[in-house]
Amino acid sequence: MTTETPLELKKTVNLPKTSFAQKANLAQAEPVRLKKWEGLNLYRMIREARRGREKFILHDGPPYANADIHLGTALNKIVKDFVIKSRTMLGYDAPYVPGYDCHGLPIELFVDKKLGAKKANMPAVSVRRACREHATEALKRQTRDFQRLGILGLWENPYLTMSNQYEADTARLFGRFVERGYVYKGARPVYWCVYDQTALAEAEVEYREHTSPSVYVKFPLASDPSEIDPALAGRKVFFLIWTTTPWTLPANLAIAVNPNFEYAVIENGAEVYVVASELAGAVAEKCGLDAPRIVARFPGAKLDRLECRHAWLERRSLVILGEHVTLGGEADAETELDVREARDKSVTGKAGTGCVHTAPGHGHDDFVIGKQYGLDIYCPVDHAGRFTSEVEHFAGERVFEANAKIVEFLRERGALLFSENYNHRYPHCWRCKNPVIFRATPQWFISLDARSAEAAVEQDEDGRDITNYTDNETDAPESLRAGALREVEQSVRWIPAWGEDRMRNMLKNRPDWCVSRQRVWGVPIPAFYCKGCNEAIADASVIKHVAGIFERETSDAWYAREAQELLPAGFACPKCSATAFTKETDILDVWFDSGSSSVAVLEHYEELHFPADMYLEGGDQYRGWFNSSLMVGLAAHDRAPYRTVLTHGWVVDGQGKAMHKSAGNSVSPNDVIKGSGAEIIRLWCASSDYHEDMRCSEEILQRVSDAYRKMRNTARFALGNLDGFDPARDGVETGELLEIDRWALAELDTVTERVRAAYEAYEFHTVYHTLYHFCTVTLSARYFDIIKDRLYTAAPRSAARRSAQTALHRIADALARLLAPVLVFTADEIWENIPRGTGGTEAAPASVHLAEFPTVSGERDEELQERWTRLFEMREGVLIKLEAARNQKVIGSSLEARVSLVATGEHYKFLKEYEEQLRYIFIVSQVSVSEVHTTSGAVKSPIAVTVMVERAGGEKCERCWSYSVRVGESARYPTACERCVEALAEIEREGGAA
């Protein structure tokens, strides 16, 4: 049966047709899809779909709810989303509850600035309300931005560290530390403004030019000098120190020297002075000693624990060793508070003596080393900056005014070797612009080394690694440090592995945790002071009571209510039985807040549980959240709150430099979203190895966009050729597929396996590279290019075409699934455009995000893959010859070519088998394979197969564009080749073009 008139050849070619647009228009399309997901309540649907599956809990570290998100925040959230989505598609039930860190100084500072002078007269509750509003605003904006990135989660009910429940839990957890005996009250130096009479945070300090007296002061050695060196026996030995804050001298308790430096003793008349060798000349010159003789030299380490007498007081000053001592005067400057400046300067003045005046109550390094040596944190200066009554000679003096008097006093006593005015940058109060001091004030600490009062052994509720701590049941109560080290080494998996070293190092060195902050925007430390005996009361049961109030009223209650209203009825001081109390004014360090999340969140949301399977943050969190969370986990449950800790690197610019808004090299995620779409940021996150620093620049994003377009086009080609394909009706059994189609599916299986494994291992860049390579090389350049002919020219319903479509269908489906965690929007778009079987057994889920990854059947035909690897190698060689022919103008299109292969023995046999297919594989019109016998003595070609290219014979077929000598044989279709004539007949039988 033939139709009346011959068909128009052009119309019988099956060109791709799809509603999947070539141009993504992501910036516009993404919001539309987000709306759709919202309409579906996709996150809820996913939860339903995975109900009852094994849980995977990624616990979200809360970003700080202050400013808008930046690329680093975006990276963090996107990588988390990769984890959540890939675990979901691997079959886990992986809920995602996002959170926000809402308390803390940056917000309070922001509010301070906004309120200006008004703040001074405002009650704390009002300031806190303003802070709460600011955090609420910020977290709303962040939420919007995170959602815009395609991150699915429980956005309607995130956890906020300022919620009443969270604040109550934070207080309860502090109570837990108290209960176990980890909490104590001590002193610690902080920036202090003597005019505003308040503690200042580092961020509230600014550096300005300031003139201080620079003094060189002699401290007489009390120990036997011959202990240092026999040459010193009987000499009057002094340690020479330098300082620019003479007022801290009354608080001097030690002199620090560097154990690794060489020290020298220089002679000045009857006296000799100990100074660092390298500085001896400079010091001598400064102090006007001419060409002093050096009496002895020795390493600083020899001086450990010698005793000096204070320059004028009847008190010892211990010689101690500290690596912080330098030759540039910086360590001294630390005491003087301008260490930051000193460090920033590339050139530091050669001031100092190598013997550092140490006052643990007035300097940070001094405090740290003082603790090591068990020195008092001595601070005889009151809140107004006056010496207390215990300071001889200067009691009641204001410290800045006392400077000059102390210098004079030193001079009179003969303890001063030299003094001058010294200009340097010195910290000032950002508000009143006056110079500040470092002053030790009382603070609450959590001890790292105290043994706990009780050992709480509990069972892991899901019992996964209960054996990990059954051993501990008999253990004696341990310190936080010991417990932390045990967990870090034994029960946490660190990715990358060096995280363990990093964490261990940090834990070994970290000092006690100072949890006090002299601020109002945070969770108040629920402690009281007895008005009768001044006893500080931090009591577990009292704290529980207070937490109950917080639970109802938020911690604003602390400021809104009197102490009596916060205490349990009838509470009396355990020491003096008085019943009047004042409230603690310090709040908790925000790290305590966020550290509490393992309990406050994981045990609060029904879908979560303690411990989390994973914490995933930037490397900065080793000292931050990983650390504070670990402490809380130990206090609450004697174990780490995480099973695995995964860290990512920092975002840097194209040169590998850190990004700073001020440096102008930062990339704003919102700009990229507006220009290219969130998908491009996501793809960038997947494209490079996030374990290290991630570079981002125009060029890099351009590359990523290119890659995106390539993958999109690859998917589009597959979809375009599936028009009218019904997998249930038209699908071909695997065994019936053409060999090359089976090869493509075998390659897909290989890729599927690799990608699944990469997702399992959180190696997202491997996912990206594997899929990208698959799209560009395996599919676009090879498979698609080859099957194009068949798809376009074979009869629409022919077995040959259906075979290719069956493969394409499976490829498109797998690609959508495998891509889904990364390209959340595009994968879903692909998914929608995949034709679904009318008679399919199960309906495809409404979104790819409800689906699971494809699985691999198991029996992959490796032999098939090897054969095709060989064929493609052959193809490479042919392509090179084709290119040569093209350059010589023998051919233009490869279809204008005829290829002759001359091969020996086994090669011949192999190629001969494929002779019919080779023209398609090479995309030429004709291929012949012939055998040649190598004769000994003949010129031996190093290549076993010789390739020759010539112009194809015959005419170009109008329909399929290949050349054939048989074009013209058909009267009905005189411009078509024999293959097309056959296809046309089939089309006509079926009633016209598809």
Next chain:
RNA sequence: CGCGGAGUAGCUCAAUGGCAGCAGCACUCGACCGAUAAUCGAGCGACGGAAGGUUCGAUUCCUCCCUCCGCGACCA
């Protein structure tokens, strides 16, 4: 300065104690004009941050140096 990390082609990544990759992109040239603001091909491109050492042989193991990054600061 301490602790930790990194340094393979312009970019993003591989592999391996043995000639550095069937790399992809970019770039150059070319083909095609039936994936078309596409597609295909060819070419170009790293002496492995520098220097030592172990080894028959190292990019891969060790030492040291340089550069960059993070933490030490209430930034992911």
